[in-house]
Amino acid sequence: MSTSQGSHRAGRRGGTPPAGLSLHEQPTQAAPLVVPGAAPGTAPGTVPVAVPGQGTRAGARRAARRRRASGPATGPSGAPGLAKSAGDGLRRLVPQALVVAFLAGGTTAFVADDKTVRLSVDGVPRTLHTFADDVGELLDDEGLAVDGHDIVAPAAGHALTDGDEVVVRYGRPVTLTLDGRRHRVWTTARNVEEALRQLGVRAEGAYLSVSRSAAISRHGLALDVRTERAVTFLADGRERTVRTNAATVREALAESGIVLAGQDALSVEPGSFPRDGQTVAVLRITDSRRVREETVPYAVERVRDPELFAGTEVVERQGVHGLRRVTYALRTVNGVQGRPRRIGEELVREPVSRTVRVGTRRPPASVAGTDGLDWAALAACESGGRPDAVDPSGTYGGLYQFDPATWRSLGGTGTAQEAPAAEQTFRAKKLYVQRGASPWPHCGRRLGG
Known part of the structure; x- marks a missing residue:
């Protein structure tokens, strides 16, 4: 106007x-x-x-x-x-x-x-004449619409007098991403540097997605700001602190000069945002493999044999353990080896089962002419009363220390120490009927009591 x-x-x-x-x-x-x-x-x-x-x-x-x-x-x-x-x-x-x-x-x-006033709109001043009674009427006459995000000084209801100055600053929306966190704010600043001052954002050493001198239009602006932060890396027994405005921990690590190799990793996600004062550990990782040979136990097959006295067991075939190779993965982190992890196996040799014949025949109750002898005393003298006893030479065994040939001649199978105590006593009685107490030259006198 x-x-x-x-x-x-x-x-x-x-x-x-x-x-x-x-x-x-x-x-x-x-x-x-x-x-x-x-x-x-x-x-x-x-x-x-x-x-x-x-x-x-x-x-x-x-x-x-x-x-x-x-x-x-x-x-x-x-x-x-x-x-x-x-x-x-x-x-x-x-x-x-x-x-x-x-x-x-x-x-x-x-x-x-008539009044002469000075009107400044977003920093652009001009002098004009007006009949308006107050600031609001002046703005209406000039076609200037304002809302709650704008600044008008003096306020709209303030009476106008000759020589007054009216200032209008329009609000501008700014989508501000500050250190990885997004905000929507309003500012009356006309450029980025002024907006940062208004918002109290520390810009020294910061990364800005647009120039500080860039203008902010009435439609607004998207602004990414990453302030300078201190991040400490622990690697190879040393600490390294860097001041950075990097967007990710990975970028900050590169600025520190630390290099990851092979399976090396970080204690935090490499793509995460580095926070001020954060400490990140570098994990030096070495992967290896180890192969071990392990025994595969054999099975035992028991076969009932009516020719053998009950309680008698004869090993017909010895068992043989099998062999397998097992592969384990090993991981060492900063020199400390972790628990092995089984990742594969290979059977090298099949196991051979052991076959045992088990007697089911009832043994005779006695041998004529031997029932009055003290067989317990003879057994105590010869073997200490142990049915599975074997002498140091490995030749004699059982309660009465039979040698294998004598045992078989009396109808026994296997060895005496493998037979039940009742069968051993029965065959010892048969031997006594044949040869008296002579097979036990030292202990035979115990039979007579």
Whole structure:
């Protein structure tokens, strides 16, 4: 709503503004001036005049006030117009005098309501003339819409006076990703550097996705900021601390000069965001394999044999253990070996089962002529009463220390120490019937009691 300074000067002189020079806002139509004496609804006596401020809310309001202050346009008697007795010259002079008086009074009111203010919108100032009563009306007249994210100083309800300064700063949305965390904020800053100061973001040493001098439009801006942080890496028995604005731990590790090789890893996810004061361990990992040979136990097959006395077991075939190769994976982390993990096996040799014949035949109750002898005493002397006893040479075994040949000659199978105690005693009685106590030269006398 700027206006010509020439119009303002014309108003101060009390003269008529020069033709064709607008005063503030151009009226949308000529305002009619009703001359006393003119008949209502008639064109004569009406003179088109440019009324200051016409076409705006402020101008319309002030024109209404002036019309109210001037009073009714009728004569003292209430009859419209002037007396017809007045001369034709008077009728011609009165309208002209009224026009001059109205223009002089209107110009005085116009000068009184006109204000010179300084309006700054987003840092762009300009000086203008206005009839607005307050800041809100000025903004409306200028077509400036504001909302809660904008700054207006003074506030919209503040009354305007000549020489005031009004500042408007529009809010701008900023999608700010600060150290990996996303925020949506509003700022009245016009560039990135000013916005960072407003938001209290420490920009020294920081990474910015756009230049600090980049302008922020009314539509907003997406801004990624990574501030400088201290990250410590533990590797190979040493600590290394770096100051970085890296986006990932992997990038910060590269800045530290530490190199990962082979199966090496980190104590945190390499793609995670490095936090200030964070400590990350570097894990030196070595993978290896080990092959072990393990025994495969053989099975035991027991076969019932009615030819053998009950309680007698004879090994018909010795068992043979099998062999397999087992592969284990070994992992060593920072010099410490972990638990082996079984990853495969191979059978090298099948096991051979052991076959045992088990007697089911009932042994005879006794041998004639031997029942009165003390066989327990003989057994205690020969073997300490142990049915499975074997002498140090490995030749003699059982309760009565039979040698294998003698045992088989008496009908036994296998060896005496493998037979039940009752069968051993039975065959010892048979041997006594054949040879007396001579097979036991040292202990044989125990039989007689």
